[in-house]
Amino acid sequence: MLILPLFTSLVAYMQGLFGLNPEMTIAVAHGTFNVTNTFIQFWFIGAFAWLVTKLIPGDDSRIDYKVKHLDTNLIDQSPGIALEMAREETLRMADYAKLGLQEAKEYLVNQEPKHAESTVQVEEAVNNLDRKITEYLTKISSVALTNNETEEHALMLDTVRDIERVGDHMENIVENIDQLIKNKAKMSEEASTQLIEMFELTTSNFERAVKAMHKKDRALAEETILVEKDIDKAERRLRKSHIRRLNEGKCQVVSGILYIDIVSDLERIGDHANNIAESVLELNE
Incomplete structure (x- = not known):
């Protein structure tokens, strides 16, 4: 003007x-x-x-859904290298699952929608990688493999399935937190503290299992299996605490149901971390 x-x-x-x-x-x-x-x-x-x-927040945080290491030409030319490429993609899938768990925990702590959105993105990426890696491993099974390669192939299929299930559980957790917010259900301070502690225990143990897989580290795998016992104990302890709070009238029914569902998902994530660690031990016997 x-x-x-x-x-x-x-x-x-x-x-x-x-x-x-x-x-x-x-x-x-x-x-x-x-x-x-x-x-x-x-x-x-x-x-x-x-x-x-x-x-207008950008879309820089979007997850890359595409596979990076799966070359079908290697399957016939060099099945051993193809297996190693599948392993690299499986490790990438595991790293995404780690990220998703971290985002789900942040959503529980501060209830900011961006963390829920990130978790859902990660879960979709994990599902996509699960399909692509499984298809690739299925093609590898059609060629001649050594005994060691056959064992590694079978264990890798199991590991991919375990990581995919971790993705399902973290999505369940986000959905339960959504319900907490939608119903304006409040947890007691004790319940919130215990849940966050179990979340941190479970998340760190899954990260330990992934690190053991990255490094083929028996010691880390054995430590993961030991910590899984602590996760099982924590799950039982949290259930008992929940029943006590219900009896004392300190817990709402809706928040109590969702609380137990989240605890169950965390315990199952611990089981899958344990399975991954056992696969590391079997591969390095």
């Missing part, structure tokens, strides 16, 4: 200078305006980009 009088004067000057008819005057005015506007905005591109990303 401040420069509009100057712009109008400039257009009038150009009309008189070049003897422009009305149609040409409009065209020149339009072109001059666009060039001037572009020149002015050029110096503020960085500021505009910053403002837009603040007002």
